[in-house]
Amino acid sequence: MKTDLSPRLRVALYGLMCVLLIPFVFPTWWMVTSSVKPISDIFAFPPDLWPRRFDFSTYSRVFELQPFARQYWNSAYIAALVTAGTMVVSSMAGYAFARIRFPFSNTIFMVVLLGLLIPSEVTIVPLFQMFLRWGMINTHWPLILVPIFGAPSVFATFVMRQFFIALPGELEEAARVDGLGRFKIFWIIALPLAKPALGAVAIFTFLHSWNLYLEPIVFLSSTQMFTLPQALTQFTDAYGGAMWNVQLAAATMTAVPVLIVFIVAQKQFVEGLAHTGLKG
Amino acid sequence: MAPVSLQAVRKVYGDIKVLHGIDVDIADGEFIVLVGPSGCGKSTLLRMIAGLETISAGDIRIGGRVVNELEPKDRDIAMVFQNYALYPHMTVATNMGFSLEHRGASKAEIAERVKWAADILDLSHLLERYPRQLSGGQRQRVAMGRAIVRNPQVFLFDEPLSNLDAKLRVVMRGEIKGLHQRLGVTTVYVTHDQIEAMTMADRIVVMNAGRVEQIGAPLELYDRPANLFVAGFIGSPAMNVLGGTIADSRFNAAGVSLPLPTGIGITGAARYGFRPEHLLLTPDGLPAVVSLVEPMGSETQVTMRLGEHAVVGVFRERVAARPGETIHILPDLNAVHLFDTKSGARIN
Numbered sequence: 001m002k003t004d005l006s007p008r009l010r011v012a013l014y015g016l017m018c019v020l021l022i023p024f025v026f027p028t029w030w031m032v033t034s035s036v037k038p039i040s041d042i043f044a045f046p047p048d049l050w051p052r053r054f055d056f057s058t059y060s061r062v063f064e065l066q067p068f069a070r071q072y073w074n075s076a077y078i079a080a081l082v083t084a085g086t087m088v089v090s091s092m093a094g095y096a097f098a099r100i101r102f103p104f105s106n107t108i109f110m111v112v113l114l115g116l117l118i119p120s121e122v123t124i125v126p127l128f129q130m131f132l133r134w135g136m137i138n139t140h141w142p143l144i145l146v147p148i149f150g151a152p153s154v155f156a157t158f159v160m161r162q163f164f165i166a167l168p169g170e171l172e173e174a175a176r177v178d179g180l181g182r183f184k185i186f187w188i189i190a191l192p193l194a195k196p197a198l199g200a201v202a203i204f205t206f207l208h209s210w211n212l213y214l215e216p217i218v219f220l221s222s223t224q225m226f227t228l229p230q231a232l233t234q235f236t237d238a239y240g241g242a243m244w245n246v247q248l249a250a251a252t253m254t255a256v257p258v259l260i261v262f263i264v265a266q267k268q269f270v271e272g273l274a275h276t277g278l279k280g
Numbered sequence: 281m282a283p284v285s286l287q288a289v290r291k292v293y294g295d296i297k298v299l300h301g302i303d304v305d306i307a308d309g310e311f312i313v314l315v316g317p318s319g320c321g322k323s324t325l326l327r328m329i330a331g332l333e334t335i336s337a338g339d340i341r342i343g344g345r346v347v348n349e350l351e352p353k354d355r356d357i358a359m360v361f362q363n364y365a366l367y368p369h370m371t372v373a374t375n376m377g378f379s380l381e382h383r384g385a386s387k388a389e390i391a392e393r394v395k396w397a398a399d400i401l402d403l404s405h406l407l408e409r410y411p412r413q414l415s416g417g418q419r420q421r422v423a424m425g426r427a428i429v430r431n432p433q434v435f436l437f438d439e440p441l442s443n444l445d446a447k448l449r450v451v452m453r454g455e456i457k458g459l460h461q462r463l464g465v466t467t468v469y470v471t472h473d474q475i476e477a478m479t480m481a482d483r484i485v486v487m488n489a490g491r492v493e494q495i496g497a498p499l500e501l502y503d504r505p506a507n508l509f510v511a512g513f514i515g516s517p518a519m520n521v522l523g524g525t526i527a528d529s530r531f532n533a534a535g536v537s538l539p540l541p542t543g544i545g546i547t548g549a550a551r552y553g554f555r556p557e558h559l560l561l562t563p564d565g566l567p568a569v570v571s572l573v574e575p576m577g578s579e580t581q582v583t584m585r586l587g588e589h590a591v592v593g594v595f596r597e598r599v600a601a602r603p604g605e606t607i608h609i610l611p612d613l614n615a616v617h618l619f620d621t622k623s624g625a626r627i628n
Contacts, residue, residue: 173332174365178379178426179353192369 028255035059035249042244058249065243066231067224068250075228076257078143079209085148086156086205087198093153094160095186099172109161115154124218131219142219143212143227152208156201163197164190199268203261210258228254281465282343282356282433283308284329289338291324291490298324299490301338311460311467315477316487316513323438325487326470330359330436343433358427359436363443364419366411366426373398373407376425383430397425400459417448424456428463435460437469441476453479474514478502486510503615508624511553511617517581520591521553523621531618535587536566541613544628551624553617556581559593565608568593570601582607 005013029049034042035058037051062068096102097109131142147153167190175185191198216230223234232254235247284306291299299321306312314322327333329340331352339346347355358379366375376397377390385393398404401421411419420440427435437456441449457480460467471477477484478498486493486501486509493513494506505511511519524533531538531552538552557579568591572583580599583592584607593609601607618628 168363168365170361170363170365171367173330173352174359174361174367174426176332177330177352177357177359179382184382189367 031248031255032252035245035252037245039243039245055245058245059253061243061246062235062250062253065246066226066234066250068231068253070224071226071228071231072253074140074225075210075254078140078227079206081144082147082152082209083202083206085144086153087201089148089153090156090160090201091191091194091198092186093157094162095164095190097157097161098164099167099190100182112154113158116151118151120151120214124214128218137219138221138225139219140225143209143215146215147205147209147212152205156205159197159201160194163194167193196268199265203265203268206261207258281308283310283341284434284466284468285339285341285344286325286329287339287341289325289328289340290336291321291328291333292336297490299328299336302492304485304492304495306466306468309464309466311457311469311480311482312485313469313471313477313481313483314485314487315471315474316493318472319489320487321490322470322472322487326436326438326468329434329468330357331355356433357436358430358432358434359438360420360423360427360440362439364411364423364440366419366422368411371408371410372403372414372422372425375411375422376403376407376429378426379430393429393431394425397429400428400462401425401455416444417452420444420452421455424459428459428465431465433466435465435467437467439471440469441471441473449476456480475516478514484514486513488513504626505617506626508551508553508619511619515555517556517592517594519553519555519617520589521551521619522586522589522591523551524549526550526618533587533589536589538566538611539613540618541616541628544618546618546627549621550627551619551621553619554611554615556592556594558612558615559591559595559609560612561595561597561599561607562610563608565610567606568609570599570603570605570607572603573599573601575599584609 030047033049033051036054036056037048038053038055041048041052093112097105127142127146128137131137134141136142171189171193172185175189180188211229212227213229216227220226220230223231226234228250232247232250235243235250237243284304286302286304286306289299289302290297302321302325304312314325316322324333328335329342331347331350331354335348340348342355342357352359367378370378373394377385377394380390380393394407395404398407401424403418403421403425406414406418406422411422414422423440440456441452444452453476456469469476469480481498483495483497484501485495488509494501494510496504501510501514505514505519508521511521522531522533522536522538524531524538526532526540526544526547529540529544531540531550533552566586568584568586570582570584571590574581574583575598578596580595580597581592582595582599582601583590585591586609599607616628617626619625620627
């Protein structure tokens with residue numbers, strides 16, 4: 001992009017941007033550096049931007065104090081299943097709402113969207129009772145089923161619907177003339193063209209599942225079944241005091257997939273949201 | 281190849297009647313053009329033949345078989361869409377072979393048919409490209425290739441040239457016509473461009489407000505339009521039409537009296553039509569005051585006032601007159617059209 005800013009103004013602008021960056025970068029920097037500090041150095045004042053002493057044993061202690069590898073796997077496979085399930089459900093629902101004419105489709109879609117207005121805290125007790133009746137407490141099923149058929153999927157359905165609405169009708173008609181039925185049109189024509197929107201759905205669904213906190217603490221009780229956000233709260237000493245450096249080492253490892261997802265797929269994410277008209 | 285027959289075909293959306301009963305018989309191998317202004321129902325009719333719209337009443341037959349309830353894929357038709365409708369995520373070759381692939385054709389057969397179509401349409405060097413890598417004309421040819429590769433009984437074209445520039449449109453017009461002459465497949469072609477209709481069709485169906493105004497060969501429609509609508513729609517610039525009365529073997533309009541062809545035995549109110557190219561420059565003619573002269577090179581278009589009427593003339597001669605000057609003109613009496621004032625129907 002060409003701009004006609006003078007060099008002086010440009011320097012000032014970049015300087016301002018660097019200053020504005022600090023509040024966003026500092027917490028991550030503090031988390032990573034504190035994870036390799038002895039606990040006594042973490043609250044030193046003034047704070048040290050660079051550790052005076054490095055203590056990498058915090059990372060091994062994470063695995064000694066908790067079944068962290070197992071918890072990591074729990075979070076990973078739950079997030080993967082939720083992402084895959086949401087992509088399937090939201091793409092099919094979004095396509096149906098966008099392309100199939102059926103009575104009251106817009107009204108039904110509005111009712112579905114209204115679900116987004118209900119906070120998850122409101123429905124958590126009835127959900128607990130339901131899963132208790134189904135014998136699914138202290139299993140991962142609630143953490144998989146609730147997002148796939150709950151608010152994240154509703155938002156994903158909205159994103160997919162907005163994309164499919166913009167798909168030219170002639171493509172579907174050409175496919176009908178070429179011999180395809182409704183499902184094959186969806187599967188062979190519409191879905192491959194929806195990759196940007198699907199990418200966006202995959203990213204925010206994965207992140208939502210990865211960061212889920214309320215549901216795990218309600219539905220899970222054994223440490224073997226815990227997911228990462230829940231496990232992070234469990235790094236305490238014998239007196240209940242937080243082991244900050246160990247906890248921050250665990251938090252750093254927890255944040256790695258999130259950072260990778262953002263770095264690798266940020267372009268896809270922005271493109272996908274642009275297709276939905278959600279981007280400002 | 282197959283004949284197509286439309287019998288009392290109607291289309292209704294709720295209370296809105298779009299087609300009021302269309303009867304057209306299209307012969308085997310014929311190139312027929314549906315032409316009319318926007319909203320006349322021509323695209324709806326084409327989509328009904330394709331099976332993309334349901335039929336409210338009447339019958340559509342392809343090859344003698346009633347296809348009213350058949351899915352598009354079962355009608356053995358191929359359609360070229362206005363925006364080409366090429367699958368953006370597939371290469372040219374995959375686009376062209378797509379319908380064969382989903383009808384269970386072998387890979388060898390698909391490759392052979394795609395190659396055959398690509399050779400005809402000069403697409404062989406583009407087979408591995410994606411639609412986004414093609415120009416408008418190339419996309420149009422791929423869309424045609426996709427249609428011919430399956431060797432259907434009927435081709436349907438829905439305003440396929442409307443997205444091309446004027447020069448390319450002329451080229452593609454010739455290619456479509458040439459393709460029809462080569463393959464001889466029954467073709468139904470929709471356009472709002474009467475020049476496209478005139479140059480391509482074996483017969484033209486002129487439609488207006490959901491009704492057929494006239495069916496005939498291009499020159500038949502041009503020489504003997506059945507009514508005022510067809511007279512005004514076919515031909516560019518449009519036919520000059522003057523209102524007035526027939527009396528004493530003359531046509532009397534506001535400020536001018538025009539001669540009539542011999543043998544006109546009617547009197548009273550009528551409309552008098554003549555095409556711009558059927559005006560003759562003659563010293564014995566009627567005086568007309570020139571208001572605009574547009575030299576085209578091969579001909580000159582002159583807008584003038586004849587009596588109290590604005591008329592347009594197209595002359596092979598170079599007209600030297602300037603705005604405000606008077607020239608003398610006379611309609612060619614062999615090409616004068618008379619229409620009933622109320623119904624608009626032809627009366628001579």
